[in-house]
Amino acid sequence: ILNEGSVAPQTIRLPSVSLPASIEIEKRMQQAIMEFPEVEMVVSKIGRTELGNDPQEPNESDPVVRLKPLDQWTTAKTMPELMQKFRERLTSVSGATFLISQPIQQRVDELISGVRTEATVKLFGEDLEVLRNKAQEIAEVLEAVRGVRDIKVEQVFGQPYLTIDIDRGKIARHGINVADVREIITTAIGGEVATRIFEGQQRFELVVRFPEQYRNSVETISNIRVSDHAGALIPLADLGTVQLEEGPGRISRDQLQRYVSIGFNTLGRDIGSLVAEAQQKITERVALPTGYRVTWGGSFENMERAMAKLQVIVPITIGLIFFLLYSTFNSLRQATLIILNLPFALIGGVVALWLTKEYLSVPASVGFINLFGVAVLNGIVLVSYMNKLREDGHSLDEAVTSGALLRLRPVLMTALVALLGLVPLAFANGIGSEVQRPLAIVVIGGLVSSTLLTLIMLPVLYQWLEGRSTGGIAASELRGGAVPTVYSVVGDTPHGNGEPRPARQSDGMPST
CATH class of the missing domain: 1.20.1640.10 (Multidrug efflux transporter AcrB transmembrane domain)
Structure with missing residues (x-):
C-alpha cells in the first residue's frame, strides 16, 4: 500500500447522534491522535459538504492527520505499525467506531466498491432485517480471520422516525379527511409556503410553521389540534397514534438490488490469501436463505481484475518471445x-x-x-x-x-x-x-x-x-x-x- 504521509481515521457515530455530542467525540479523537509525536496536525469535517461529489453521512466525520517525515518517527517504523498504534489508542474513545486508512486510498476504495475500506463483502437480499442479522454473522466470522482490521457493518437501522398512524374510523366519526390531517401536520412540522416577498429583483418564499416548542417532541405533536366540520379542535392523539420508531438510515442498492456492505482493512497479510480464507469460513458458518448471495469488492476486486489481465498478458509475452527466438535462430x-x-x-x-x-x-x-x-x-x-x-x-x-x-x-x-x-x-x-x-x-x-x-x-x-x-x-x-x-x-x-x-x-x- 502506498505511504501517502497522512492518515484518515474516519469516525462513525450512531445516526441519531446530536451535533454537540458529535463535536465532543471528534475533539476526544483529535486529542488522542495528537498524543503521538509523529502527528503534526489534525483537521476534521463533520457531515456532508455542499458538493455532491463527496457525500458524507451527517453522523460521520472525515479527519485528516498530517504526519511528520519518516526519519522523525519514534513510535513506529512503518505506516502499518503506526496505524495499528492509532487503532489501539482510539479504542478508549467511546461513542464511535474508527476506520484507519489514508486519504487517497480511502477515496479510491470508495470509487471501487462504494465503501472506504480495502475489501468489502456485499450481502444481497430483499428483507432488511435478514440482511442486518446475516451481516452481523459475517462480521463475527471475519473477526476470527487473521489480518482483518476495522470491520464496519453498514448501519442499516438506527435512524429515528416519527410515525403518525391515522385511524380512519376515528376521523370518519368527526367528518375529517386524511388530507386535512396531512395538511396540518405538514404545516406544523415541516412548514408551508404562505406567500412570496419581492425586494427589487429578488424573490423570497415566506414559510410558516409552528414554533419549536410546539413540535419538538412526541407529546407536543400529539397535542396539535385538528378542526372538524363543526369547528371543534380535536387533538391529533385522538385521531391516531403518534410515536417514534427506529428505521433504516439508508438503503443501498447495486443493479437495483438491496445490499448491506461489510467492509474491513488488512494488516500484516496479503489480501488474496486473507479473502480466500474468509470466503471458506463464511461458506461453512453462515447459512444464507434462498435468494441471498455474497460478492466481494474493494481492492481485492481491483487486484483480481489486474491478475486476470496478467494471466492473459504473460502467456502472450512468452509466446511473442518464443516466436522472435525461433525467427532469429x-x-x-x-x-x-x-x-x-x-x-x-x-x-x-x-x-x-x-x-x-x-x-x-x-x-x-x-x-x-x-x-x-x-x-x-x-x-x-x-x-x-x-x-x-x-x-x-x-x-x-x-x-x-x-x-x-x-x-x-x-x-x-x-x-x-x-x-x-x-x-x-x-x-x-x-x-x-x-x-x-x-x-x-x-x-x-x-x-x-x-x-x-x-x-x-x-x-x-x-x-x-x-x-x-x-x-x-x-x-x-x-x-x-x-x-x-x-x-x-x-x-x-x-x-x-x-x-x-x-x-x-x-x-x-x-x-x-
Whole structure:
C-alpha cells in the first residue's frame, strides 16, 4: 500500500447522534491522535459538504492527520505499525467506531466498491432485517480471520422516525379527511409556503410553521389540534397514534438490488490469501436463505481484475518471445532451450519475495515480466556465440566450453547493470517505495538465480540437445558450409563402409 504521509481515521457515530455530542467525540479523537509525536496536525469535517461529489453521512466525520517525515518517527517504523498504534489508542474513545486508512486510498476504495475500506463483502437480499442479522454473522466470522482490521457493518437501522398512524374510523366519526390531517401536520412540522416577498429583483418564499416548542417532541405533536366540520379542535392523539420508531438510515442498492456492505482493512497479510480464507469460513458458518448471495469488492476486486489481465498478458509475452527466438535462430530446439531460462528466473524471484516477506502483488508480477526479458537476453548471448563457434569449425565440446568462458563477463555485466540499478529501489523507505520495492526485489532475486543457473545449466542443455540432434558433428558440415580442411593420405581413416574419410584439422581456439 502506498505511504501517502497522512492518515484518515474516519469516525462513525450512531445516526441519531446530536451535533454537540458529535463535536465532543471528534475533539476526544483529535486529542488522542495528537498524543503521538509523529502527528503534526489534525483537521476534521463533520457531515456532508455542499458538493455532491463527496457525500458524507451527517453522523460521520472525515479527519485528516498530517504526519511528520519518516526519519522523525519514534513510535513506529512503518505506516502499518503506526496505524495499528492509532487503532489501539482510539479504542478508549467511546461513542464511535474508527476506520484507519489514508486519504487517497480511502477515496479510491470508495470509487471501487462504494465503501472506504480495502475489501468489502456485499450481502444481497430483499428483507432488511435478514440482511442486518446475516451481516452481523459475517462480521463475527471475519473477526476470527487473521489480518482483518476495522470491520464496519453498514448501519442499516438506527435512524429515528416519527410515525403518525391515522385511524380512519376515528376521523370518519368527526367528518375529517386524511388530507386535512396531512395538511396540518405538514404545516406544523415541516412548514408551508404562505406567500412570496419581492425586494427589487429578488424573490423570497415566506414559510410558516409552528414554533419549536410546539413540535419538538412526541407529546407536543400529539397535542396539535385538528378542526372538524363543526369547528371543534380535536387533538391529533385522538385521531391516531403518534410515536417514534427506529428505521433504516439508508438503503443501498447495486443493479437495483438491496445490499448491506461489510467492509474491513488488512494488516500484516496479503489480501488474496486473507479473502480466500474468509470466503471458506463464511461458506461453512453462515447459512444464507434462498435468494441471498455474497460478492466481494474493494481492492481485492481491483487486484483480481489486474491478475486476470496478467494471466492473459504473460502467456502472450512468452509466446511473442518464443516466436522472435525461433525467427532469429531458425531452430525450434534452440528457441525452446532459451525459453527454459524463464524458470531459472522465477526461482530467484519467488525466493526473494519469501525472504523479504513481500506479497505477490501487481508490481511484483510486473517485475517478473521485466525479468523474462533479461533472462532471455542472457540465453541469446550464450547460444548465439556457441553457434558462431560451431560455424567457425569448432567441435560441439569446444564450442560449449569456449562459449561459456568467453561470454561469462558479458552475461555478468548485463545482469549486474540491471541489478545494481534496482538496489536503491529495493532499500527505499520513502513515499512510493511500497510500490517500487516488490518490483525491484523480484528482478534482483531473479537476476541472481537466472545468471548463475544460465551459466551452469544452459551449456549443459545445449550440449545435450545439439549432441542428440547432430551426433557431435559441426553445424556447418550439416548445412554444407565450407570448412577449411587439410587432407592427408596417411591420415585418412575409413568410414564404416570401408571408404576413406578425410581427416580435418580444426581451426585454432579463440583465446580467452
